[in-house]
Amino acid sequence: xxxxxxxxxxxxxxxxxxxxxxxxxxxxxxxxxxxxxxxxxxxxxxxxxxxxxxxxxxxxxxxxxxxxxxxxxxxxxxxxxxxxxxxxxxxxxxxxxxxxxxxxxxxxxxxxxxxxxxxxxxxxxxxxxxxxxxxxxxxxxxxxxxxxxxxxxxxxxxxxxxxxxxxxxxxxxxxxxxxxxxxxxxxxxxxxxxxxxxxxxxxxxxxxxxxxxxxxxxxxxxxxxxxxxxxxxxxxxxxxxxxxxxxxxxxxxxxxxxxxxxxxxxxxxxxxxxxxxxxxxxxxxxxxxxxxxxxxxxxxxxxxxxxxxxxxxxxxxxxxxxxx
Numbered sequence: 059x060x061x062x063x064x065x066x067x068x069x070x071x072x073x074x075x076x077x078x079x080x081x082x083x084x085x086x087x088x089x090x091x092x093x094x095x096x097x098x099x100x101x102x103x104x105x106x107x108x109x110x111x112x113x114x115x116x117x118x119x120x121x122x123x124x125x126x127x128x129x130x131x132x133x134x135x136x137x138x139x140x141x142x143x144x145x146x147x148x149x150x151x152x153x154x155x156x157x158x159x160x161x162x163x164x165x166x167x168x169x170x171x172x173x174x175x176x177x178x179x180x181x182x183x184x185x186x187x188x189x190x191x192x193x194x195x196x197x198x199x200x201x202x203x204x205x206x207x208x209x210x211x212x213x214x215x216x217x218x219x220x221x222x223x224x225x226x227x228x229x230x231x232x233x234x235x236x237x238x239x240x241x242x243x244x245x246x247x248x249x250x251x252x253x254x255x256x257x258x259x260x261x262x263x264x265x266x267x268x269x270x271x272x273x274x275x276x277x278x279x280x281x282x283x284x285x286x287x288x289x290x291x292x293x294x295x296x297x298x299x300x301x302x303x304x305x306x307x308x309x310x311x312x313x314x315x316x317x318x319x320x321x322x323x324x325x326x327x328x329x330x331x332x333x334x335x336x337x338x339x340x341x342x343x344x345x346x347x348x349x350x351x352x353x354x355x356x357x358x359x360x361x362x363x364x365x366x367x368x369x370x371x372x373x374x375x376x377x378x379x380x381x382x
Contacts, residue, residue, distance in 0.1 A: 077102035086198040097152040099142050107131050111282050115290045123278050130187035163189045265306045292318050
């Protein structure tokens with residue numbers, strides 16, 4: 059190791075986020091004996107979306123959540139084009155090569171999407187979902203280090219999904235995962251801490267007459283999707299309010315955001331009142347101490363007038379006693 063320079067020291071002030079590309083991938087992802095950069099970019103983008111979000115509660119325990127709601131990542135070619143700056147042809151070819159290596163697999167599904175401002179649903183065909191195989195990713199990531207990676211029982215390899223059999227060359231819809239309504243369950247951590255809230259759900263009603271069943275994990279996921287900095291304590295308070303809330307909720311996100319804002323204002327008001335009361339109590343104590351001191355001084359003056367002053371008053375000065 060060498061003494062650090064000011065440039066290197068300044069880099070600790072930057073919080074780097076985004077896609078990660080291990081150096082070992084260049085030895086496995088190749089095209090015509092050259093590094094397949096496009097495939098590396100696409101694989102790192104897919105892994106970024108699959109990487110869990112970690113939130114720590116007040117007890118110091120970690121909770122893990124996904125960045126998307128469905129069981130698989132839903133991404134269209136146009137979304138990948140926009141995020142990576144590649145053409146549709148480049149993305150299709152790269153996904154073909156990644157599939158041949160057993161790293162990913164595309165699935166095309168038919169889903170139901172709610173029509174805006176209505177209670178009706180319409181079908182969308184050939185919506186692309188991307189599955190990733192963790193064991194294969196481990197192989198190309200750690201092979202150069204010659205580490206033995208134990209097989210995980212939760213590996214996605216070997217799992218089957220219903221496909222429509224559509225060729226990967228077809229065009230897909232561009233709806234994001236957050237706008238798509240599916241019947242898939244939210245995938246959370248396997249730990250008992252993360253799944254402790256899944257047993258409890260609450261049904262909220264909308265003004266249109268529809269109902270929605272949510273869990274506290276849905277609020278955590280909503281915070282991640284909306285990039286809100288809600289604390290675990292605030293989310294728990296919101297959940298306690300929803301458990302006893304009987305009125306209709308037009309928009310869950312706006313309801314939660316407004317409620318948290320009101321809670322913060324209430325806490326701030328309580329802090330201000332507490333500060334005022336503390337100041338008033340301190341002033342009252344000082345006044346009481348001052349009154350006691352004044353009362354003690356008055357008593358001393360009375361004693362002085364009673365025992366000392368009379369002697370001086372009764373003392374008569376005879377001018378004839380003095381000689382000039």
